[in-house]
Amino acid sequence: MQASPRIAVVGAGLAGACAAFALAPYATVTVFEASSSQAEAFRAQGGLVHPLMTRRARPNWRHEEALQALERLLEATGVRVQRGLLRVAFEARQYTDFQEAARRYPQWASWLAPEAVRDHFPQVHAPYGALWIPSGLLVPVATLIQSLLAHAGVPVHRGVEILDWQETATEVVLQAANGAAYTFDYVVLAPGYGYVRHPELARLPLQGVKGQAIALSSLPELGHLPPVVANVHVVFGPDHLHVGSSYELTFSSLAPSPAQSLQLQEQAAYWVPAIARATFKEAWVGVRVIRPLQPLPVLSPLPSRRRVWLFSALGSRGLLFAPLLASWLPKVLFEPERLPPEVRLTRA
Numbered sequence: 232m233q234a235s236p237r238i239a240v241v242g243a244g245l246a247g248a249c250a251a252f253a254l255a256p257y258a259t260v261t262v263f264e265a266s267s268s269q270a271e272a273f274r275a276q277g278g279l280v281h282p283l284m285t286r287r288a289r290p291n292w293r294h295e296e297a298l299q300a301l302e303r304l305l306e307a308t309g310v311r312v313q314r315g316l317l318r319v320a321f322e323a324r325q326y327t328d329f330q331e332a333a334r335r336y337p338q339w340a341s342w343l344a345p346e347a348v349r350d351h352f353p354q355v356h357a358p359y360g361a362l363w364i365p366s367g368l369l370v371p372v373a374t375l376i377q378s379l380l381a382h383a384g385v386p387v388h389r390g391v392e393i394l395d396w397q398e399t400a401t402e403v404v405l406q407a408a409n410g411a412a413y414t415f416d417y418v419v420l421a422p423g424y425g426y427v428r429h430p431e432l433a434r435l436p437l438q439g440v441k442g443q444a445i446a447l448s449s450l451p452e453l454g455h456l457p458p459v460v461a462n463v464h465v466v467f468g469p470d471h472l473h474v475g476s477s478y479e480l481t482f483s484s485l486a487p488s489p490a491q492s493l494q495l496q497e498q499a500a501y502w503v504p505a506i507a508r509a510t511f512k513e514a515w516v517g518v519r520v521i522r523p524l525q526p527l528p529v530l531s532p533l534p535s536r537r538r539v540w541l542f543s544a545l546g547s548r549g550l551l552f553a554p555l556l557a558s559w560l561p562k563v564l565f566e567p568e569r570l571p572p573e574v575r576l577t578r579a
């Protein structure tokens with residue numbers, strides 16, 4: 232890496248915070264974040280991560296490296312997590328898929344037949360059985376982001392939206408909505424769904440998927456349960472039950488919908504019947520970014536560019552993929568040929 236290059240990170244979400252943390256020891260990093268207060272932005276997220284996140288409970292792409300990268304960040308920041316989650320099979324086919332997963336990956340999961348779930352977790356209805364995943368984590372995402380930025384020790388300009396970028400042979404000039412211009416050697420764009428607002432990014436093969444989550448009143452009798460993940464997930468917090476999340480590929484509004492809130496509660500109550508008694512408190516919406524043609528994240532120079540990079544498309548697996556991809560940045564930014572081809576943008 233050249234001597235302390237100037238690098239801008241645009242977006243202080245999970246991708247931007249992981250990027251800033253990874254790059255800070257090697258570069259002069261500055262973060263720009265459009266919103267002035269971030270607390271709300273992350274409330275829809277479940278904060279859940281485990282190695283068998285596919286529908287059939289198969290390992291995710293590079294799952295071992297990815298979890299190790301996340302563990303390194305947790306250790307470095309001292310952020311505390313809850314360990315262990317119950318992944319309930321939500322369709323008949325998963326009965327055999329999950330048994331097979333437990334047989335093939337005993338280091339990650341153990342199989343609980345329906346009667347074993349009843350014995351261990353009498354409040355949970357699991358007619359097709361479940362996987363107990365001790366390595367599953369419940370991560371306080373907002374705390375992790377704040378902590379990564381604090382440990383990176385880099386300036387974070389909040390309330391500064393970056394509208395555009397001009398790249399020359401030697402540098403990149405960022406134009407901000409406040410009229411200011413900033414010059415850097417490299418820029419890592421990590422704007423999440425903000426990608427739709429810039430024509431160069433909006434042309435890329437990306438898609439937003441709306442996700443709604445709700446808070447319900449907590450029920451003391453469920454307080455000891457681990458997170459339950461089925462076709463919806465439930466996290467049993469001290470102040471509220473968090474139920475998420477919907478997966479809406481087409482949407483015209485980013486407002487939460489009362490019908491969706493009701494449906495989330497009904498779905499959660501199917502797996503944990505006592506949840507039918509909880510009262511609605513609040514609903515939140517977030518938008519995941521996916522690559523519909525290639526279900527893997529993006530870490531790549533923009534097409535026809537060298538100094539402007541995109542870090543995005545983390546889908547529903549931000550906690551799994553963001554730490555891993557960010558850990559590659561100090562090397563690949565200067566040697567993009569070292570990037571795994573799966574995460575590169577190849578066409579506009």
Ligand SMILES: Cc1cc2nc3c(=O)[nH]c(=O)nc-3n(C[C@H](O)[C@H](O)[C@H](O)COP(=O)(O)OP(=O)(O)OC[C@H]3O[C@@H](n4cnc5c(N)ncnc54)[C@H](O)[C@@H]3O)c2cc1C
Binds near residue numbers: 426
């Ligand atoms: C309902 C829901 C539940 C989820 N649950 C989980 C889960 O349990 N586990 C998991 O691993 N993942 C989960 N995810 C996915 C995870 O939230 C995402 O993968 C992750 O948040 C993506 O991080 P990001 O940094 O790419 O984008 P974001 O978190 O959206 O951050 C982007 C940031 O960039 C800022 N920004 C945008 N444009 C600009 C600009 N032009 N200038 C300056 N700043 C800008 C935005 O204000 C924002 O703060 C969930 C997502 C949703 C929607």
